[in-house]
Amino acid sequence: MNNDIFDFKRFGNYFVTDIKNAIANYRWSMIILILGGLISYIVVGLVNTIYNYSWQDMLNGVDIEWVHANAGSRVSMMVTAFTIIIFTAPAKCYGGLTDKNTGSDFILLPASRLEKFISMILICCIVIPIVFIAGHLMVDYLICLVCPETGNCIITEISSKAELIFEGADVPIEIIDRINWTSAIDDTWMIFLFFLLGALVFKKSKAIKTFLGGVAIITVISFLLTILLAPTIKEIDSLFYSYTAGMSRAEIKALLLGWFNKMMLFDTIFDITINALLLTGIWFKLKTLKH
């Protein structure tokens, strides 16, 4: 490949520099969010403990036992912390590109646009999520190791994902088997890329403006879809019953699974299309960055 387009050695150097920048810009936020597991363990445990005992019990000197935060509350904390990472990491790591000094430094560093682009995407979509998830799970594992009463750690719960997520829900096992975890990953990437694009487009209040922009887009799309699909949705039950009239239960199940597969395919195509559009937007923004 042309040396001006991509060079492995130069890319390696650039990636290391980019990682160092990301560490310099985001390390404290990342550490706090990783330790969120521990913070939530303490806070939830404290709240649970206070909730379990009355003031009278405490005044009477009843032996108070610590009520441990269960895996569910710790998973909630992890999801919340991860959401904060998605919203803030791109702006913290790459928001400086819209600043004259930092942006000029970025543009004039002798690496190709492709190398800078790949490095940026790798850091946002791979490195940051992996570091957070690995760090958070490790903290959670250590909590469970030190306090065995707290029960299973999150990683053990996740390994029995179907039970964790679909417990109590009447979902056929065939559908659970068909749920593709890559769909969740590319959905996450989509949000990361959206916030990365926002970090390159907006000059100030990047995360908030991007969030509000996202809400506005979703509202407009939902509104349009509601107008378009409202008549169909109103009659969906009668349509379904007339369509499946005379079908056996097995045939209906097969039909539903077929529809579900099509939905999954549509979801995959939709995610790929949106991600491709977002990547194009980021590429174009890098190409036209001026200071």
Place this chain on the structure above:
Amino acid sequence: MIKIEDLSFSYGNYDVLKGISFKMEEGKIYGLLGENGVGKTTLLTLIAGLKAPQIGSILVDGKKPYDRQPSFLENIFYLPDVVAPVRYKAIDFAKDRGKFWSKFSLDHFNQIMQLLENDPQRRMDKMSLGQLKKTYISFALACNCKYLIMDEPTNGLDIPSKAQFRKALTKFTSEDSTILISTHQVRDLENIIDPIIILDKQDVLLNASIQEITEKLYFDYSTEVVPDALYAEMIPGGAIQVRVNEEGLESKVNIEALFNAVHLHKDVVKNMFNKK
């Protein structure tokens, strides 16, 4: 060689550069002078590739800067007026960034830092403005680029550092390097810059070597004021006057006086220097 042809650039409806054309040859230290707002920084950023020309072209060794190819970028270093206080120790910054410029010398960086009495172990975001500027100057010179573009490099430097900067500039740049320095502090660089480019609103008033300037203009430091002088200013102990050098006399250029003379007699000077 840097070749600028019919270059125009505007911010919205405000034209900054209009139909500018000139060339810069290798191995020279160009001084770019001009009043505030005439587009000096814009021109520098266009040459560095930070902006795209709207009309006309800039070619640096046949390459368009705005393409920002790595082979172009590693031959050029642009030092802006205001530099970023990054969260690195100066030495780590130099080691990390230096990898991208093939001719970068860490040894030179340390030598220049020492010359400018700056501590390479100090974190850049804890440095004063002058120390930060000196770190970037050290890095810029240590990159040993063919093209070095500096916007007000002596701003924020203390008096001893200005002298050390001049020393470093002549010692640590190779003979085939082209250096373009934009400055208002002409006295800081008076004995270094040659040729001189004077930019005016939407025009290049002068692009000439010191020799060409002294061939055509005479810098008169006598006490007797001459009425036909292009520019005259009383200074302690006499006067400085810029006159047309009709007798072929030798003199030492006073850049401030030159600048003022050019601005007072734009067309006269332009015609004088455009004549072949």
